[in-house]
Amino acid sequence: MNNMTNGVFKHETTGTLMKEGFIALQDTYTAENAISHLRKNVQGRTNIHYLYILNSDSQLIGVLSIRELLGASDDEWITNIMETDIISFPTDLDQEEAAKVFRDKDLVSIPVVNRANQLIGVIHVEEILDVIQQEADEDIRKLSASGKEIDFRTNPFVAAWRRLPWLVLLLFIGLISGGIIERFEATLEAVVALAFFMPMIAGMTGNTGTQSLAVVVRGLVSEDITFNKSMKLLFRELIVGIIIGITCAIVIAIIAFVWRGSLTLGLVVGSSLLATLIIGTLAGTVIPLLLYKFKVDPAVASGPLITTINDILSLLIYFGIATIFISKLM
Amino acid sequence: MNNMTNGVFKHETTGTLMKEGFIALQDTYTAENAISHLRKNVQGRTNIHYLYILNSDSQLIGVLSIRELLGASDDEWITNIMETDIISFPTDLDQEEAAKVFRDKDLVSIPVVNRANQLIGVIHVEEILDVIQQEADEDIRKLSASGKEIDFRTNPFVAAWRRLPWLVLLLFIGLISGGIIERFEATLEAVVALAFFMPMIAGMTGNTGTQSLAVVVRGLVSEDITFNKSMKLLFRELIVGIIIGITCAIVIAIIAFVWRGSLTLGLVVGSSLLATLIIGTLAGTVIPLLLYKFKVDPAVASGPLITTINDILSLLIYFGIATIFISKLM
CATH class of the missing domain: 1.10.357.20 (SLC41 divalent cation transporters, integral membrane domain)
Known part of the structure; x- marks a missing residue:
């Protein structure tokens, strides 16, 4: 996991939206191993919809939904059941663009990778709900020339x-x-x-x-x-x-x-x-x-x-x- | 599960947004039983973030996240680990109100119950992304008096x-x-x-x-x-x-x-x-x-x-x- 804080990323980009706290596995696990690893490490995590599979260079090579994992037989290699056609974000993508991808792909979490394709964070759909709302508010504010944010409490x-x-x-x-x-x-x-x-x-x-x-x-x-x-x-x-x-x-x-x-x-x-x-x-x-x-x-x-x-x-x-x-x- | 189709519900309400295909369990399971049930029944389901626990009258009495379930020890009763303070929707709630609840509570799925508190469907956050977008578009359209929907292809x-x-x-x-x-x-x-x-x-x-x-x-x-x-x-x-x-x-x-x-x-x-x-x-x-x-x-x-x-x-x-x-x- 990367030790950069979100503070170094540009405002309203994938870098500031992403959260750590995902579960990543090496590509050497079987389904049974993965489930048992998951059961030991799941406490305290808030959003576990996918497991991220890394190679020995910490590069993201696959994504496995908990659903797929649970449905697999015990001795299946996770590399055989993981999705390798991965949708991921760079750290500098505008949050409005990220929201488009969430809407189009119907995903609940999308991983964020650095230039070396190493997993450094995950964006969850809960964040995107707020982004869509916020972008719509911005559009309306600009359409009505209301300037910066004004709400009922301003x-x-x-x-x-x-x-x-x-x-x-x-x-x-x-x-x-x-x-x-x-x-x-x-x-x-x-x-x-x-x-x-x-x-x-x-x-x-x-x-x-x-x-x-x-x-x-x-x-x-x-x-x-x-x-x-x-x-x-x-x-x-x-x-x-x-x-x-x-x-x-x-x-x-x-x-x-x-x-x-x-x-x-x-x-x-x-x-x-x-x-x-x-x-x-x-x-x-x-x-x-x-x-x-x-x-x-x-x-x-x-x-x-x-x-x-x-x-x-x-x-x-x-x-x-x-x-x-x-x-x-x- | 209820056999009503979504067609009988009012337009733009929770009744038309909800999907079937959730996994519900009787309240007599242990964590181990629940996981094994899940592993047998998970194939083909698209959104499994929570299990819904029903009593013998099919009433919704608890919600259990997959995360909590996986983190529990094998012989724990699911009724001991499930969340009983349930957020659920009636079938006739306006979709804009439902979106507010999703935003406030940061949930990925919310169950829909009938008047007898029986589980009849689940709304997933992916649907809510579209709702928020659509409601914002409607507001902008009305603010600009553009009448019914007009997009680039109209x-x-x-x-x-x-x-x-x-x-x-x-x-x-x-x-x-x-x-x-x-x-x-x-x-x-x-x-x-x-x-x-x-x-x-x-x-x-x-x-x-x-x-x-x-x-x-x-x-x-x-x-x-x-x-x-x-x-x-x-x-x-x-x-x-x-x-x-x-x-x-x-x-x-x-x-x-x-x-x-x-x-x-x-x-x-x-x-x-x-x-x-x-x-x-x-x-x-x-x-x-x-x-x-x-x-x-x-x-x-x-x-x-x-x-x-x-x-x-x-x-x-x-x-x-x-x-x-x-x-x-x-």
Whole structure:
């Protein structure tokens, strides 16, 4: 067994998750010997689902479940009944990746080996339950830009302090929308009714973006994304954006026409919504995929950030289209 | 063993999660007998971490880990070494509650009993890994209003179909903002610069609401909420809202004053932001807590829904305050 403490391993990796206290056997045992060894050494261990079989260099060469061992006849060599196609972890694997393996393989314990393939620890599924929970919490926190962990017991000053940096950043980004509207002040002064549809268009763009983002961020938890998969996903979301865009555009064009009695206004609002919903969907997909590609946690592309970026894009498109048709709107 | 199939149990409960194929022993065995019984019956079973001890009425009276059994001396009665303080599930417990117990107790298997306390199945931790993942995905999906499950393989028409109902609903709710702005048309026509800060104020209110919502929704996953806890949380979020509100209000008041050269505009925008951030924080806390109280899944209070409601409230407050000071703003 290795005498390094878990403290030397990187945070949130297999090295810090693993526990010692496993039972390892040399490869010279029979089933009967192994059971009797187990019966003498089992006291005080907490998790004994597998025995680990080592060669004379302490390298892990096989794994034997207690179930298989108990089912074997007494004089069977453990090397004959052990599983040699071993699933093991290095010490520096991210805990989220480790959780994926546990989920895929339905195992209750997975051994951790050093570079020389020597067994130095075992990760038990109980730890992984907490990892999955914790990673999901992290994703949700980032999606909602809540900053570092805040739970029911966090005191209000700490909670406010953790949430403020994001909010102040979003405040400044939000002012960009103000700058855009200022550029179109003349258009807005000429047709104040344009302001009525501003929150709805910006909001809807943010909503579709958040939906796409959620699909991508959670998808990344359970699978690895190749370039091909990204392109397929992007194409899929483009189609989704077009379908959603056309549907919502028709609805809003009719409403705008009925409400304000102007066909041009209906067409301006409808076509703006079509364009912004397609862009919102694509932004909600492309941004997290790019961050993933550049090894930034895609959940950092938080819901509020995407929403705020989409706000800005949607206002540009909306007032841009309105300005083109300004003479017909007045 | 019970001959009911899992099909008769409610979706996402312990009844549908449990598996048969456990090993149960009568309470008359010694450790030696139990081990030999185990060795004869273990083949083909997939998860054998515990033996379940039954009385003559097939009622579960004890649980014995393989580890304890192996560590016991041959002639020990299993009733002397078994654990009698048993953690077991009824068949109709929600799978999310079951996952909480697995996390809290660090167990790899938990038995399921019928009303007569007869053992009818066992839930293994491997199932719970998927449950935790799935519940987190559901929370995120609801927080982002993505509707039913959409993954990387969902075809675009299905994905659009699942996302559209929420979007159309949000579209109509978003139009309420339009109606509010229409009511304040005179104010807006008089001071078009008010429009510059509209997206920022609405956006910021939505952002704080989403942050509070995320804290509550994830908190509910890991603990049960009493009335007292709710009140404490609400009070905490009120303080958070005030701290965040004052900070952001000061920042924006200065910016508005510098940008537009009007102290009144700075005060109107700043005080509106203060009020809307406090309300946004409270709405993001109260709405999911109320839904939880009335047994509606609080994640249904999706991010976009809270954002849209906060949009409306923030516009009412902003234009309300602006209208009061309209003479000084012009």
